[in-house]
C-alpha cells in the first residue's frame with residue numbers, strides 16, 4: 456500500500472489578499488502531493504498566514520501560534536510555518552526565535568512562490584528557517600492555486616501600496632506598488648470564467664493606482680472595461696479603493712456597466728480635514744464629499760460603504776464630531792469602524808506617545824459612531840423592501856439551515872427561505888426583498904435560477 460499523502464492546514468488572518476496568498480500556498484502544496492487536512496489536528500504541515508494591520512489581528516495569530524506548541528510536542532514530525540504580513544515586520548523574527556521555537560519556517564509576502572524549496576530546507580536544516588524578502592522581484596505568474604469552493608474568485612491586479620498613510624503598516628509589509636500586466640489578468644479571468652467562476656473580484660490594497668507603473672500606462676477603468684468583455688463573467692467587483700484616485704472616468708465606467716458592481720467602497724478614515732492631513736490621506740473633507748456627490752449623481756443606486764478610524768493621535772472632540780457629521784451626510788450603507796492601533800515603524804506611532812486619545816474616550820467614540828451607523832444601515836436596508844434583485848446563493852445559513860445565505864452584487868447579505876429538495880448552492884436567483892435588519896435583508900425567490908454561463912462548478916438542478 457502506498458504511504459498516505461501528507462496533509463496541510465492553512466489558517467488565514469487579515470484581508471482578501473492574504474486569502475488569495477493562502478490559495479496559492481495550497482496550490483503549491485497540492486502539487487507537491489499534499490492533501491488538504493480537515494483541521495490542524497490531522498495536519499502534517501500548518502501555515503499561519505498572519506495580518507499586521509492592527510494589534511488585535513496580530514494578537515490572534517500569535518495566540519494561535521502559541522497554542523500549537525503542545526501539538527508539536529505531541530507530534531514532533533509536525534511542521535509549522537509563519538507567513539504573511541507579520542513575518543515582514545522586523546520584530547517578529549526575534550520574537551518567534553525567543554518565544555516560539557516550535558516554528559520551523561518563517562517566510563514573507565514576497566516569496567511565497569518559493570514554498571516548495573523552503574520546505575526542502577526545513578527538512579535539511581535543524582534551525583528555524585527564516586527567509587523574508589524586503590521587496591518583491593518580478594511578479595510571479597502562473598503559480599498553481601487551490602481556489603476556495605464556490606463560483607467567486609479573487610484575482611490580484613496590483614500588489615503593494617505606495618500611499619503611506621501615517622497609521623498604516625501595509626506599505627511596509629507589502630512593499631511598493633506593482634501592477635500585473637493587463638493581458639495576464641484578462642487571461643486569468645477568462646480561464647476562471649470558463650471554469651464557472653462568474654463572480655470575479657479584482658484585488659489590490661489600492662486598486663485605483665492600477666497601471667500607472669505599466670508601459671504604456673493604464674488605469675483601473677481600462678482594466679474593468681477589458682475584463683467586462685469576458686462573456687462568462689457575470690459580476691465584476693474590485694477591492695480596495697482609495698478616494699484620491701477614484702477618477703471621473705472610473706465613475707462613468709461603473710455607471711455604464713451592469714457587470715461592474717455598483718457597490719462603491721470609499722474609505723474616508725476621518726471627517727476632519729485636520730486629521731486627514733495628519734493621516735496623509737491626500738484629500739480634504741470637502742474633496743471627499745464632492746467625490747461622494749459625483750458618485751451619487753452618476754450611480755443613483757450606488758451602495759456606499761467606508762472604513763473609519765477613531766482615536767487617531769491628536770483627534771479632538773470637534774474632529775470626531777466632524778466624522779459623525781460626515782457619516783450623517785453621506786448615509787453609508789455600512790461602515791467598518793476601528794479604534795486606532797499604533798503600529799511600530801509608522802509615523803503616527805511616534806505621535807501616539809505625545810498626543811494619545813485616552814483609551815476610554817476611544818471606546819466611547821467608537822460606540823457613538825457605531826450606534827449612528829447602525830441606525831443609518833437599518834434605514835438604508837429598509838428602503839430595499841419591495842425591490843427585486845439577483846443574488847448569489849452561497850450555501851445554507853449557518854444559523855438556520857432552512858434558509859439560504861446569499862449575497863447581492865453590491866455585497867449585501869440576503870437570506871432566502873429554502874424549498875426542500877431544491878439545490879441552489881452557487882446559483883444566481885432573482886429575489887424580492889421582504890424584510891430588513893441592520894446587517895442583512897430577507898427576501899423571497901421570485902423566479903428560476905439564471906442559466907449557468909459556463910463550467911462545471913455547479914451541481915445541475917434536479918429535473919422536476
Ligand code: SAH
Pocket residue numbers: 508509622623624625659660661695696697722724762763764793794795796797798
Ligand atoms: N488599502 C485599503 C485598506 C487597508 S486596511 C485602503 O486604504 O482603504 C483596512 C482598514 O484598516 C483601513 O481602511 C483602515 O480603516 C484600517 N486601519 C489600517 N491601519 C490601521 C491602524 N493602524 N489602526 C486602526 N485601523 C487601521
Ligand code: SF4
Pocket residue numbers: 616617618619620623624625626660661697
Ligand atoms: Fe494603508 Fe493607506 Fe495603503 Fe490603504 S492606502 S493600505 S490605508 S497606506
Ligand code: F3S
Pocket residue numbers: 468469470471472473505506507508539540624625628629
Ligand atoms: Fe492585514 Fe496584510 Fe491584509 S496587514 S489587512 S493581511 S495586507
